[in-house]
Amino acid sequence: METRLKADSLSTRHQAPGTNTVAIIGLGLIGGSLALSLRQHGLAGRLIGVESNPAYARRALELGLVDDIAPDLAAAVAPAGLVVVAVPMDAMLTVLPQVLDLVTDRQIVIDVGSTKANLLAAVADHPRRRRFVAVHPMAGTEYSGPDAAVRGLFEGKTLVVCDAEASDPAAVAAVEALFRALPMRVLHLGAADHDLHTAYVSHISHLSSFALALTVLEKERRGEQRIFDLAGGGFASTVRLAKSAPATWVPIFRQNRENVLDVLDEHLHQLQALRALLAGEDYAGLSAALAHANEIRKIIP
Protein backbone atom coordinates (compact mmCIF):
# COMPACT_ATOMS: atom_id res chain seq x y z
CA MET A 1 0.00 0.00 0.00
CA GLU A 2 2.57 2.51 1.05
CA THR A 3 4.88 1.51 -1.76
CA ARG A 4 2.18 1.97 -4.34
CA LEU A 5 1.23 5.33 -2.97
CA LYS A 6 4.84 6.44 -2.90
CA ALA A 7 5.14 5.56 -6.53
CA ASP A 8 2.29 7.99 -7.16
CA SER A 9 4.05 10.76 -5.34
CA LEU A 10 4.91 14.25 -6.48
CA SER A 11 8.58 13.43 -6.54
CA THR A 12 8.01 10.97 -9.35
CA ARG A 13 8.45 12.89 -12.60
CA HIS A 14 5.97 12.82 -15.45
CA GLN A 15 3.23 11.36 -13.30
CA ALA A 16 -0.42 11.93 -14.14
CA PRO A 17 -1.84 14.86 -12.17
CA GLY A 18 -4.37 14.08 -9.49
CA THR A 19 -2.81 10.88 -8.27
CA ASN A 20 -0.61 12.36 -5.56
CA THR A 21 -1.01 11.67 -1.90
CA VAL A 22 -0.40 14.77 0.16
CA ALA A 23 0.04 14.85 3.93
CA ILE A 24 -0.90 18.06 5.67
CA ILE A 25 0.41 18.52 9.19
CA GLY A 26 -1.79 21.12 10.88
CA LEU A 27 -5.32 21.68 9.62
CA GLY A 28 -5.84 25.33 10.42
CA LEU A 29 -6.47 28.31 8.16
CA ILE A 30 -3.45 27.73 5.92
CA GLY A 31 -3.25 23.93 5.96
CA GLY A 32 -7.02 23.63 5.49
CA SER A 33 -7.17 26.22 2.71
CA LEU A 34 -4.28 24.56 0.92
CA ALA A 35 -6.10 21.21 1.14
CA LEU A 36 -9.13 22.82 -0.51
CA SER A 37 -6.99 24.42 -3.23
CA LEU A 38 -5.09 21.23 -4.01
CA ARG A 39 -8.34 19.30 -4.27
CA GLN A 40 -10.02 21.97 -6.37
CA HIS A 41 -7.20 21.96 -8.91
CA GLY A 42 -6.86 18.17 -8.99
CA LEU A 43 -3.40 18.37 -7.47
CA ALA A 44 -3.94 15.86 -4.68
CA GLY A 45 -5.35 12.38 -5.08
CA ARG A 46 -5.57 11.57 -1.41
CA LEU A 47 -5.22 14.04 1.44
CA ILE A 48 -4.05 12.81 4.83
CA GLY A 49 -4.14 15.13 7.82
CA VAL A 50 -2.38 15.25 11.15
CA GLU A 51 -3.82 17.54 13.78
CA SER A 52 -2.91 17.76 17.48
CA ASN A 53 -6.27 19.32 18.42
CA PRO A 54 -8.86 16.46 18.34
CA ALA A 55 -11.76 18.89 17.80
CA TYR A 56 -9.98 20.41 14.80
CA ALA A 57 -9.23 16.93 13.45
CA ARG A 58 -12.91 15.93 13.62
CA ARG A 59 -13.97 19.20 12.08
CA ALA A 60 -11.45 18.87 9.23
CA LEU A 61 -12.96 15.48 8.37
CA GLU A 62 -16.52 16.83 8.61
CA LEU A 63 -15.60 19.69 6.29
CA GLY A 64 -13.95 17.26 3.87
CA LEU A 65 -10.62 19.08 4.05
CA VAL A 66 -8.83 15.73 4.21
CA ASP A 67 -9.76 12.13 3.46
CA ASP A 68 -8.17 10.67 6.58
CA ILE A 69 -6.63 11.73 9.85
CA ALA A 70 -3.42 9.84 10.57
CA PRO A 71 -2.72 8.85 14.20
CA ASP A 72 0.83 10.21 14.07
CA LEU A 73 3.40 11.89 11.85
CA ALA A 74 4.90 8.61 10.65
CA ALA A 75 1.57 7.24 9.42
CA ALA A 76 0.86 10.46 7.52
CA VAL A 77 4.31 10.93 6.05
CA ALA A 78 4.93 7.36 4.84
CA PRO A 79 2.43 7.31 1.94
CA ALA A 80 2.85 10.95 0.94
CA GLY A 81 4.68 12.33 -2.06
CA LEU A 82 4.40 15.79 -0.60
CA VAL A 83 4.30 16.67 3.09
CA VAL A 84 3.06 20.15 4.02
CA VAL A 85 3.93 21.37 7.52
CA ALA A 86 1.38 24.03 8.42
CA VAL A 87 1.66 24.36 12.19
CA PRO A 88 2.31 27.57 14.20
CA MET A 89 5.89 28.81 14.07
CA ASP A 90 6.81 27.53 17.54
CA ALA A 91 5.63 23.99 16.77
CA MET A 92 7.26 24.26 13.32
CA LEU A 93 10.72 24.31 14.89
CA THR A 94 10.18 20.84 16.35
CA VAL A 95 7.77 19.28 13.83
CA LEU A 96 9.77 20.06 10.68
CA PRO A 97 12.94 18.16 11.82
CA GLN A 98 10.71 15.24 12.91
CA VAL A 99 9.14 15.12 9.46
CA LEU A 100 12.55 15.30 7.77
CA ASP A 101 13.65 12.37 9.95
CA LEU A 102 10.81 10.37 8.40
CA VAL A 103 11.16 11.11 4.67
CA THR A 104 13.01 9.24 1.97
CA ASP A 105 14.94 10.87 -0.84
CA ARG A 106 11.88 10.59 -3.08
CA GLN A 107 9.53 12.67 -0.94
CA ILE A 108 9.23 16.43 -0.74
CA VAL A 109 8.54 18.50 2.39
CA ILE A 110 7.40 22.11 2.49
CA ASP A 111 6.62 24.42 5.34
CA VAL A 112 4.22 27.33 4.90
CA GLY A 113 5.60 29.36 7.78
CA SER A 114 5.63 33.15 8.14
CA THR A 115 9.26 33.37 9.28
CA LYS A 116 12.23 31.55 7.84
CA ALA A 117 15.69 32.42 9.20
CA ASN A 118 15.46 30.52 12.52
CA LEU A 119 13.62 27.62 10.92
CA LEU A 120 16.15 27.16 8.14
CA ALA A 121 18.99 27.39 10.65
CA ALA A 122 17.32 24.65 12.70
CA VAL A 123 17.33 22.18 9.76
CA ALA A 124 20.47 23.42 7.97
CA ASP A 125 22.45 20.29 8.78
CA HIS A 126 19.64 17.78 8.50
CA PRO A 127 20.57 14.86 6.20
CA ARG A 128 17.29 15.33 4.31
CA ARG A 129 17.63 19.14 4.03
CA ARG A 130 17.55 19.01 0.23
CA ARG A 131 14.12 17.32 0.27
CA PHE A 132 12.77 20.39 2.05
CA VAL A 133 11.59 23.48 0.12
CA ALA A 134 10.88 26.52 2.29
CA VAL A 135 7.85 28.45 1.03
CA HIS A 136 5.60 31.18 2.35
CA PRO A 137 2.29 31.67 0.59
CA MET A 138 1.54 35.37 1.25
CA ALA A 139 -2.14 34.96 2.04
CA GLY A 140 -4.31 34.72 5.11
CA THR A 141 -7.24 36.07 7.05
CA GLU A 142 -7.77 37.00 10.69
CA TYR A 143 -9.52 33.69 11.37
CA SER A 144 -8.02 30.38 12.41
CA GLY A 145 -8.75 26.66 12.65
CA PRO A 146 -10.31 24.35 10.04
CA ASP A 147 -13.51 26.40 9.88
CA ALA A 148 -11.41 29.30 8.63
CA ALA A 149 -10.25 27.31 5.59
CA VAL A 150 -11.50 28.98 2.42
CA ARG A 151 -11.35 28.14 -1.25
CA GLY A 152 -9.29 30.42 -3.41
CA LEU A 153 -7.26 31.88 -0.53
CA PHE A 154 -4.04 31.67 -2.53
CA GLU A 155 -5.40 32.61 -5.93
CA GLY A 156 -3.42 35.45 -7.49
CA LYS A 157 -1.20 35.81 -4.43
CA THR A 158 2.58 35.52 -4.14
CA LEU A 159 4.49 32.42 -3.04
CA VAL A 160 7.90 33.25 -1.62
CA VAL A 161 10.45 30.46 -2.05
CA CYS A 162 13.35 30.90 0.37
CA ASP A 163 16.96 29.78 0.00
CA ALA A 164 16.04 27.53 -2.92
CA GLU A 165 19.72 26.72 -3.52
CA ALA A 166 19.66 24.59 -0.35
CA SER A 167 16.94 22.37 -1.84
CA ASP A 168 17.00 19.78 -4.58
CA PRO A 169 16.30 21.61 -7.90
CA ALA A 170 13.71 19.04 -9.00
CA ALA A 171 11.91 19.37 -5.68
CA VAL A 172 11.88 23.17 -6.04
CA ALA A 173 10.54 22.86 -9.59
CA ALA A 174 7.78 20.46 -8.51
CA VAL A 175 6.72 22.71 -5.62
CA GLU A 176 6.72 25.83 -7.80
CA ALA A 177 4.65 24.07 -10.46
CA LEU A 178 2.13 23.03 -7.82
CA PHE A 179 1.65 26.57 -6.48
CA ARG A 180 1.71 28.18 -9.93
CA ALA A 181 -1.29 25.99 -10.74
CA LEU A 182 -3.42 27.56 -7.96
CA PRO A 183 -2.45 30.06 -9.57
CA MET A 184 0.20 31.93 -7.58
CA ARG A 185 3.16 34.08 -8.59
CA VAL A 186 6.51 32.75 -7.41
CA LEU A 187 9.18 35.01 -5.93
CA HIS A 188 12.61 33.93 -4.66
CA LEU A 189 14.11 35.53 -1.56
CA GLY A 190 16.85 34.71 0.88
CA ALA A 191 15.50 33.76 4.32
CA ALA A 192 16.92 36.88 5.99
CA ASP A 193 15.42 39.16 3.32
CA HIS A 194 12.11 37.36 3.61
CA ASP A 195 11.96 37.94 7.34
CA LEU A 196 12.89 41.60 6.97
CA HIS A 197 10.28 42.32 4.28
CA THR A 198 7.47 40.39 5.98
CA ALA A 199 8.14 42.42 9.13
CA TYR A 200 7.28 45.51 7.05
CA VAL A 201 4.37 44.24 5.04
CA SER A 202 2.68 41.87 7.44
CA HIS A 203 3.96 41.69 11.00
CA ILE A 204 3.85 45.44 11.72
CA SER A 205 0.30 45.64 10.34
CA HIS A 206 -0.75 43.01 12.83
CA LEU A 207 0.99 44.66 15.79
CA SER A 208 -0.50 48.01 14.85
CA SER A 209 -3.94 46.51 14.62
CA PHE A 210 -3.64 44.73 17.98
CA ALA A 211 -2.53 48.03 19.55
CA LEU A 212 -5.41 49.94 17.92
CA ALA A 213 -7.89 47.44 19.32
CA LEU A 214 -6.33 47.76 22.77
CA THR A 215 -6.47 51.56 22.47
CA VAL A 216 -10.16 51.57 21.69
CA LEU A 217 -10.98 48.90 24.28
CA GLU A 218 -9.07 50.91 26.89
CA LYS A 219 -10.63 54.26 26.04
CA GLU A 220 -14.15 52.97 25.56
CA ARG A 221 -14.41 50.57 28.51
CA ARG A 222 -17.93 51.58 29.24
CA GLY A 223 -18.89 52.37 25.67
CA GLU A 224 -18.75 49.18 23.63
CA GLN A 225 -22.23 49.70 22.26
CA ARG A 226 -21.22 53.18 21.20
CA ILE A 227 -18.19 51.93 19.27
CA PHE A 228 -20.34 49.28 17.69
CA ASP A 229 -22.82 51.93 16.55
CA LEU A 230 -20.18 54.31 15.24
CA ALA A 231 -17.49 52.07 13.86
CA GLY A 232 -17.37 52.50 10.10
CA GLY A 233 -15.44 50.79 7.36
CA GLY A 234 -12.17 52.55 8.16
CA PHE A 235 -12.15 51.35 11.73
CA ALA A 236 -13.14 47.81 10.79
CA SER A 237 -10.42 47.64 8.17
CA THR A 238 -7.64 48.82 10.50
CA VAL A 239 -8.62 46.67 13.51
CA ARG A 240 -9.67 43.56 11.56
CA LEU A 241 -6.28 41.91 12.08
CA ALA A 242 -6.66 42.32 15.86
CA LYS A 243 -9.03 39.35 15.76
CA SER A 244 -6.06 37.15 14.80
CA ALA A 245 -5.07 34.27 17.10
CA PRO A 246 -2.30 34.89 19.64
CA ALA A 247 -1.26 31.23 19.18
CA THR A 248 -0.40 32.07 15.57
CA TRP A 249 1.08 35.50 16.05
CA VAL A 250 3.13 35.35 19.25
CA PRO A 251 5.41 32.67 17.72
CA ILE A 252 5.77 34.78 14.53
CA PHE A 253 6.72 37.89 16.51
CA ARG A 254 9.08 35.73 18.57
CA GLN A 255 10.82 34.16 15.59
CA ASN A 256 11.13 37.51 13.83
CA ARG A 257 11.72 39.53 16.98
CA GLU A 258 14.66 41.67 15.86
CA ASN A 259 13.09 42.74 12.57
CA VAL A 260 9.72 43.34 14.20
CA LEU A 261 11.27 45.50 16.93
CA ASP A 262 13.20 47.44 14.31
CA VAL A 263 10.12 48.15 12.18
CA LEU A 264 8.03 48.86 15.28
CA ASP A 265 10.58 51.47 16.38
CA GLU A 266 10.34 53.14 12.99
CA HIS A 267 6.53 53.06 13.25
CA LEU A 268 6.64 54.62 16.75
CA HIS A 269 8.96 57.28 15.36
CA GLN A 270 6.56 58.07 12.51
CA LEU A 271 3.56 58.24 14.86
CA GLN A 272 5.50 60.52 17.22
CA ALA A 273 6.48 62.75 14.29
CA LEU A 274 2.83 63.10 13.25
CA ARG A 275 1.94 63.76 16.88
CA ALA A 276 4.55 66.53 17.12
CA LEU A 277 3.20 68.22 13.97
CA LEU A 278 -0.36 68.15 15.32
CA ALA A 279 0.63 69.16 18.86
CA GLY A 280 2.71 72.02 17.44
CA GLU A 281 -0.13 73.02 15.09
CA ASP A 282 2.19 72.73 12.09
CA TYR A 283 -0.61 71.99 9.65
CA ALA A 284 1.52 72.61 6.55
CA GLY A 285 4.01 70.09 7.86
CA LEU A 286 1.24 67.62 8.73
CA SER A 287 -0.23 68.03 5.26
CA ALA A 288 3.17 67.38 3.65
CA ALA A 289 3.62 64.23 5.76
CA LEU A 290 0.19 62.86 4.81
CA ALA A 291 0.85 63.68 1.13
CA HIS A 292 4.05 61.64 1.43
CA ALA A 293 2.06 58.78 3.00
CA ASN A 294 -0.27 58.97 -0.02
CA GLU A 295 2.63 57.59 -2.09
CA ILE A 296 1.58 54.19 -0.79
CA ARG A 297 -0.90 54.39 -3.71
CA LYS A 298 1.97 53.46 -5.99
CA ILE A 299 2.31 50.20 -4.06
CA ILE A 300 -1.34 49.40 -3.34
CA PRO A 301 -3.25 50.76 -6.30
Place this chain on the structure above:
Amino acid sequence: METRLKADSLSTRHQAPGTNTVAIIGLGLIGGSLALSLRQHGLAGRLIGVESNPAYARRALELGLVDDIAPDLAAAVAPAGLVVVAVPMDAMLTVLPQVLDLVTDRQIVIDVGSTKANLLAAVADHPRRRRFVAVHPMAGTEYSGPDAAVRGLFEGKTLVVCDAEASDPAAVAAVEALFRALPMRVLHLGAADHDLHTAYVSHISHLSSFALALTVLEKERRGEQRIFDLAGGGFASTVRLAKSAPATWVPIFRQNRENVLDVLDEHLHQLQALRALLAGEDYAGLSAALAHANEIRKIIP
Protein backbone atom coordinates in the same frame (compact mmCIF):
# COMPACT_ATOMS: atom_id res chain seq x y z
CA MET B 1 -39.21 80.27 -10.27
CA GLU B 2 -37.52 80.45 -6.92
CA THR B 3 -40.84 80.87 -5.19
CA ARG B 4 -42.28 77.80 -6.87
CA LEU B 5 -39.25 75.72 -6.04
CA LYS B 6 -39.29 76.86 -2.45
CA ALA B 7 -42.87 75.76 -2.21
CA ASP B 8 -41.67 72.29 -3.22
CA SER B 9 -39.05 72.25 -0.54
CA LEU B 10 -38.44 69.74 2.21
CA SER B 11 -39.51 72.25 4.81
CA THR B 12 -43.06 72.20 3.48
CA ARG B 13 -44.90 69.55 5.43
CA HIS B 14 -46.93 66.80 3.78
CA GLN B 15 -45.37 67.42 0.43
CA ALA B 16 -45.19 64.70 -2.19
CA PRO B 17 -41.86 62.87 -2.11
CA GLY B 18 -39.49 63.39 -4.98
CA THR B 19 -40.29 67.01 -5.66
CA ASN B 20 -37.66 68.60 -3.44
CA THR B 21 -34.85 70.74 -4.65
CA VAL B 22 -31.63 70.01 -2.81
CA ALA B 23 -28.52 72.17 -2.95
CA ILE B 24 -25.22 70.40 -2.31
CA ILE B 25 -22.27 72.60 -1.46
CA GLY B 26 -19.13 70.56 -2.18
CA LEU B 27 -19.29 67.71 -4.71
CA GLY B 28 -16.66 65.38 -3.32
CA LEU B 29 -16.93 61.84 -1.97
CA ILE B 30 -19.64 62.62 0.59
CA GLY B 31 -21.58 65.34 -1.25
CA GLY B 32 -21.47 63.37 -4.49
CA SER B 33 -22.46 60.07 -2.88
CA LEU B 34 -25.31 61.76 -1.05
CA ALA B 35 -26.51 63.21 -4.37
CA LEU B 36 -26.55 59.69 -5.84
CA SER B 37 -28.41 58.29 -2.81
CA LEU B 38 -31.02 61.03 -2.77
CA ARG B 39 -31.67 60.55 -6.49
CA GLN B 40 -31.75 56.76 -6.19
CA HIS B 41 -34.39 56.90 -3.46
CA GLY B 42 -36.46 59.62 -5.16
CA LEU B 43 -35.69 62.04 -2.34
CA ALA B 44 -34.53 64.93 -4.51
CA GLY B 45 -36.40 66.39 -7.46
CA ARG B 46 -33.68 68.72 -8.60
CA LEU B 47 -30.10 68.73 -7.43
CA ILE B 48 -28.08 71.93 -7.58
CA GLY B 49 -24.36 71.84 -6.86
CA VAL B 50 -21.80 74.41 -5.82
CA GLU B 51 -18.16 73.48 -6.20
CA SER B 52 -15.10 75.72 -5.85
CA ASN B 53 -12.92 73.43 -7.99
CA PRO B 54 -13.99 73.99 -11.65
CA ALA B 55 -12.70 70.57 -12.75
CA TYR B 56 -14.77 68.89 -10.01
CA ALA B 57 -17.82 70.95 -11.01
CA ARG B 58 -17.54 69.83 -14.65
CA ARG B 59 -16.98 66.25 -13.61
CA ALA B 60 -19.99 66.28 -11.27
CA LEU B 61 -22.18 67.38 -14.18
CA GLU B 62 -20.67 64.75 -16.50
CA LEU B 63 -21.31 62.06 -13.90
CA GLY B 64 -24.87 63.29 -13.43
CA LEU B 65 -24.37 63.85 -9.72
CA VAL B 66 -26.27 67.15 -9.98
CA ASP B 67 -28.57 68.74 -12.55
CA ASP B 68 -26.97 72.17 -12.41
CA ILE B 69 -23.96 73.96 -11.04
CA ALA B 70 -24.87 77.25 -9.43
CA PRO B 71 -22.46 80.19 -9.88
CA ASP B 72 -22.50 81.02 -6.18
CA LEU B 73 -23.94 80.03 -2.83
CA ALA B 74 -26.88 82.43 -3.09
CA ALA B 75 -28.04 81.00 -6.42
CA ALA B 76 -27.87 77.45 -5.07
CA VAL B 77 -29.47 78.14 -1.72
CA ALA B 78 -32.43 80.27 -2.89
CA PRO B 79 -34.44 77.50 -4.60
CA ALA B 80 -33.51 74.71 -2.20
CA GLY B 81 -35.64 73.16 0.49
CA LEU B 82 -32.58 71.41 1.85
CA VAL B 83 -29.01 72.68 1.71
CA VAL B 84 -26.24 70.16 2.35
CA VAL B 85 -22.83 71.59 3.23
CA ALA B 86 -20.27 68.93 2.32
CA VAL B 87 -16.98 70.82 2.21
CA PRO B 88 -13.77 70.01 4.14
CA MET B 89 -13.87 70.94 7.83
CA ASP B 90 -11.76 74.08 7.42
CA ALA B 91 -14.01 75.50 4.69
CA MET B 92 -17.05 74.36 6.69
CA LEU B 93 -16.32 76.91 9.40
CA THR B 94 -16.77 79.78 6.92
CA VAL B 95 -19.27 78.29 4.45
CA LEU B 96 -21.87 77.14 6.99
CA PRO B 97 -22.41 80.65 8.49
CA GLN B 98 -22.61 82.06 4.93
CA VAL B 99 -25.30 79.53 4.05
CA LEU B 100 -27.22 80.30 7.24
CA ASP B 101 -27.08 84.01 6.32
CA LEU B 102 -28.92 83.10 3.11
CA VAL B 103 -31.72 80.82 4.32
CA THR B 104 -35.28 81.66 5.28
CA ASP B 105 -37.14 80.09 8.18
CA ARG B 106 -38.64 77.53 5.79
CA GLN B 107 -35.38 76.02 4.59
CA ILE B 108 -33.23 73.39 6.28
CA VAL B 109 -29.42 73.26 6.33
CA ILE B 110 -27.29 70.26 7.25
CA ASP B 111 -23.56 69.77 7.40
CA VAL B 112 -22.03 66.32 6.96
CA GLY B 113 -18.81 67.15 8.78
CA SER B 114 -16.59 64.77 10.72
CA THR B 115 -16.12 67.07 13.73
CA LYS B 116 -18.78 69.08 15.48
CA ALA B 117 -17.80 70.99 18.64
CA ASN B 118 -15.95 73.89 16.98
CA LEU B 119 -18.46 74.08 14.14
CA LEU B 120 -21.47 74.25 16.44
CA ALA B 121 -19.74 76.87 18.58
CA ALA B 122 -19.13 78.93 15.43
CA VAL B 123 -22.86 79.09 14.59
CA ALA B 124 -24.30 78.95 18.13
CA ASP B 125 -25.55 82.52 18.03
CA HIS B 126 -26.59 82.64 14.39
CA PRO B 127 -30.18 83.92 13.98
CA ARG B 128 -30.96 80.91 11.75
CA ARG B 129 -29.30 78.35 14.05
CA ARG B 130 -32.55 76.42 14.47
CA ARG B 131 -32.78 75.83 10.69
CA PHE B 132 -29.47 73.95 10.92
CA VAL B 133 -29.30 70.25 11.83
CA ALA B 134 -25.80 68.94 12.52
CA VAL B 135 -25.35 65.41 11.16
CA HIS B 136 -22.44 63.06 10.51
CA PRO B 137 -23.10 60.11 8.24
CA MET B 138 -20.52 57.56 9.45
CA ALA B 139 -19.42 56.35 6.03
CA GLY B 140 -16.59 57.00 3.64
CA THR B 141 -13.76 55.59 1.60
CA GLU B 142 -10.14 56.59 1.11
CA TYR B 143 -10.95 58.28 -2.20
CA SER B 144 -12.03 61.86 -2.81
CA GLY B 145 -13.59 64.14 -5.39
CA PRO B 146 -16.70 63.57 -7.56
CA ASP B 147 -15.23 60.43 -9.14
CA ALA B 148 -15.16 58.88 -5.68
CA ALA B 149 -18.94 59.24 -5.32
CA VAL B 150 -20.53 55.81 -5.03
CA ARG B 151 -24.07 54.53 -4.81
CA GLY B 152 -25.11 52.94 -1.57
CA LEU B 153 -22.27 54.47 0.48
CA PHE B 154 -24.63 55.25 3.36
CA GLU B 155 -26.76 52.12 3.21
CA GLY B 156 -26.98 50.40 6.58
CA LYS B 157 -24.59 52.89 8.19
CA THR B 158 -25.15 55.18 11.17
CA LEU B 159 -26.15 58.85 10.99
CA VAL B 160 -25.14 60.77 14.10
CA VAL B 161 -27.35 63.76 14.84
CA CYS B 162 -25.61 66.22 17.17
CA ASP B 163 -27.12 68.66 19.66
CA ALA B 164 -30.57 68.19 18.12
CA GLU B 165 -32.13 70.32 20.86
CA ALA B 166 -30.53 73.39 19.25
CA SER B 167 -32.46 72.73 16.01
CA ASP B 168 -36.11 73.10 15.10
CA PRO B 169 -37.82 69.77 15.96
CA ALA B 170 -39.62 69.60 12.59
CA ALA B 171 -36.34 70.19 10.78
CA VAL B 172 -34.70 67.40 12.80
CA ALA B 173 -37.61 65.07 12.04
CA ALA B 174 -37.43 65.83 8.29
CA VAL B 175 -33.68 65.26 8.16
CA GLU B 176 -33.93 62.01 10.12
CA ALA B 177 -36.69 60.75 7.85
CA LEU B 178 -34.57 61.54 4.80
CA PHE B 179 -31.55 59.58 6.05
CA ARG B 180 -33.64 56.72 7.45
CA ALA B 181 -34.91 56.24 3.89
CA LEU B 182 -31.39 55.54 2.52
CA PRO B 183 -31.66 53.48 4.88
CA MET B 184 -29.47 54.61 7.80
CA ARG B 185 -29.73 54.14 11.54
CA VAL B 186 -30.01 57.38 13.51
CA LEU B 187 -28.09 58.00 16.72
CA HIS B 188 -28.15 61.15 18.85
CA LEU B 189 -24.99 62.45 20.50
CA GLY B 190 -23.82 65.70 22.02
CA ALA B 191 -21.19 67.43 19.89
CA ALA B 192 -18.44 66.89 22.47
CA ASP B 193 -19.27 63.18 22.81
CA HIS B 194 -19.36 62.84 19.03
CA ASP B 195 -15.89 64.33 18.67
CA LEU B 196 -14.50 62.10 21.42
CA HIS B 197 -15.93 58.89 19.98
CA THR B 198 -15.00 59.64 16.37
CA ALA B 199 -11.43 60.24 17.54
CA TYR B 200 -11.45 56.59 18.75
CA VAL B 201 -13.29 54.92 15.92
CA SER B 202 -12.19 56.93 12.91
CA HIS B 203 -9.51 59.57 13.36
CA ILE B 204 -6.96 57.33 15.14
CA SER B 205 -7.41 54.64 12.46
CA HIS B 206 -6.47 57.19 9.82
CA LEU B 207 -3.45 58.51 11.73
CA SER B 208 -2.26 54.96 12.37
CA SER B 209 -2.63 54.09 8.71
CA PHE B 210 -0.78 57.23 7.55
CA ALA B 211 2.04 56.36 9.99
CA LEU B 212 2.15 52.73 8.80
CA ALA B 213 2.48 53.89 5.20
CA LEU B 214 5.28 56.27 6.18
CA THR B 215 6.99 53.45 8.10
CA VAL B 216 6.97 51.15 5.10
CA LEU B 217 7.93 53.91 2.65
CA GLU B 218 10.82 54.87 4.93
CA LYS B 219 12.09 51.33 5.47
CA GLU B 220 11.63 50.17 1.90
CA ARG B 221 12.93 53.21 0.03
CA ARG B 222 14.69 51.11 -2.51
CA GLY B 223 12.26 48.21 -2.44
CA GLU B 224 8.88 49.38 -3.68
CA GLN B 225 8.58 46.53 -6.12
CA ARG B 226 9.30 44.11 -3.30
CA ILE B 227 6.51 45.53 -1.12
CA PHE B 228 4.20 45.42 -4.09
CA ASP B 229 5.02 41.74 -4.63
CA LEU B 230 4.69 40.78 -0.99
CA ALA B 231 1.90 42.97 0.31
CA GLY B 232 -1.05 40.77 1.19
CA GLY B 233 -4.56 41.50 2.31
CA GLY B 234 -3.56 42.40 5.86
CA PHE B 235 -1.16 45.09 4.74
CA ALA B 236 -3.61 46.50 2.20
CA SER B 237 -6.36 46.65 4.78
CA THR B 238 -4.27 48.48 7.39
CA VAL B 239 -2.68 51.01 5.02
CA ARG B 240 -5.72 51.58 2.79
CA LEU B 241 -6.72 54.70 4.71
CA ALA B 242 -3.26 56.20 4.06
CA LYS B 243 -4.46 56.96 0.54
CA SER B 244 -6.90 59.50 2.03
CA ALA B 245 -6.62 63.15 1.03
CA PRO B 246 -4.64 65.49 3.31
CA ALA B 247 -7.09 68.28 2.33
CA THR B 248 -9.84 66.27 4.02
CA TRP B 249 -7.93 64.94 7.00
CA VAL B 250 -5.67 67.75 8.17
CA PRO B 251 -8.73 69.94 8.90
CA ILE B 252 -10.39 67.04 10.76
CA PHE B 253 -7.30 66.43 12.91
CA ARG B 254 -7.07 70.20 13.46
CA GLN B 255 -10.70 70.61 14.53
CA ASN B 256 -10.52 67.58 16.81
CA ARG B 257 -6.94 68.14 17.91
CA GLU B 258 -7.30 67.60 21.65
CA ASN B 259 -9.23 64.35 21.37
CA VAL B 260 -6.97 63.05 18.61
CA LEU B 261 -3.83 63.80 20.66
CA ASP B 262 -5.39 62.10 23.67
CA VAL B 263 -6.28 58.92 21.76
CA LEU B 264 -2.95 58.98 19.93
CA ASP B 265 -1.13 59.07 23.26
CA GLU B 266 -3.09 56.03 24.41
CA HIS B 267 -2.25 54.28 21.14
CA LEU B 268 1.46 55.10 21.53
CA HIS B 269 1.27 53.74 25.07
CA GLN B 270 -0.31 50.49 23.87
CA LEU B 271 2.29 50.06 21.10
CA GLN B 272 5.08 50.73 23.58
CA ALA B 273 3.60 48.18 25.99
CA LEU B 274 3.54 45.54 23.25
CA ARG B 275 7.08 46.54 22.32
CA ALA B 276 8.25 46.09 25.93
CA LEU B 277 6.70 42.61 26.12
CA LEU B 278 8.41 41.54 22.90
CA ALA B 279 11.74 43.21 23.74
CA GLY B 280 11.66 41.56 27.20
CA GLU B 281 10.67 38.21 25.67
CA ASP B 282 7.60 38.03 27.90
CA TYR B 283 5.66 35.83 25.50
CA ALA B 284 3.01 34.88 28.06
CA GLY B 285 2.37 38.57 28.65
CA LEU B 286 2.31 39.28 24.92
CA SER B 287 -0.13 36.44 24.39
CA ALA B 288 -2.41 37.78 27.15
CA ALA B 289 -2.33 41.26 25.58
CA LEU B 290 -3.23 39.93 22.13
CA ALA B 291 -6.02 37.80 23.64
CA HIS B 292 -7.38 40.98 25.22
CA ALA B 293 -7.17 42.74 21.84
CA ASN B 294 -9.21 39.85 20.40
CA GLU B 295 -12.17 41.20 22.43
CA ILE B 296 -12.62 43.66 19.56
CA ARG B 297 -14.54 40.73 18.01
CA LYS B 298 -17.44 41.65 20.27
CA ILE B 299 -17.54 45.04 18.58
CA ILE B 300 -16.70 44.10 14.99
CA PRO B 301 -18.18 40.65 14.52
